[in-house]
Amino acid sequence: MRDTSRRRTGIALAGLLAADGLVHLYWATGRTWPAASERDLSLAVLGAEVSFAPSVVLPLAALTLSGAAAVLGHSYGRGGRVTRAVTAAVAAGLAVRGLAGLGWAAGLLDSPPGPFHWLNLVLYTPACLGFGWAAARLVRAR
Template sequence: MNTKMNTKTTTRQVRARALFAPLDAVAARRLGTAVAALLAADALVHAIWTTGVTWPAADRRGLSYGLLNADVPFTARVLLPLCALLTTAAAGVYAYAHTLGGPLLRRASRLVTAAVAGGLTVRALAGVGWVAGIGSQTDTPFYWLNLLLYTPVCVGFGYAAARLAAGARAASGAVAG
């Protein structure tokens, strides 16, 4: 019986290690490119909203409640700083994943990647709270968008960014756990 417990523990440990196993250079580039593409697409959508386009909603109020479950102004004053932040984050994650620049840029881009992971994790945790009914009603578009889109995207891409940021750079450009 003791052997079975040790086997189960070992199996759990192996599974846990696999979640954060060292990434080779190709896997790191792919993960980083995917996270950077998501951030860049988000920046682009925010830039489009600065023009007054309310896609995918019919009006600004619908857009605000569908995305944020609150009445928030979708003005250039609010959206342009978000565009800049998202674009900078995308560039930082991409630079880290592709080992661009010297040691200082690599350190900075790793911090950006870790910050992206942290931000996505916080948003994912908030999303879980909203899914649990804290501060949201199940009969709103926000609830269902949050349940089916926003929270799963934040969980998946937050994990990807965390896994990328957790790796140390080897001289060859591979990411070691």
């Protein structure tokens, strides 16, 4: 992978993770955009009723924002083994989520009715598979 491609890939991945982290920080304030309520948000994002309390979403925000920094660092050749390992963990996590999404889409895993089913098909699964593949390529880049 050329330096320019590696950096662009890293910027895209870091941007996705940072946006996810910022949304989790937003939800930690008690707001539920883009849903009308915490229940609706939970059903759309996770397909089940789960708390979006700060004690739940703040660690997720820290995790995704730290991942964004590590991926960006790795894409610029910084951080050595640590940023490469975090980038590999990001790739693995996205791949697992993408494969689970395929399982939901194929009916192999129970998918609750409602917005989660369509969001999983149209947004979550394609994004996870695409960005997971990009992260795996980034890990392999020298």
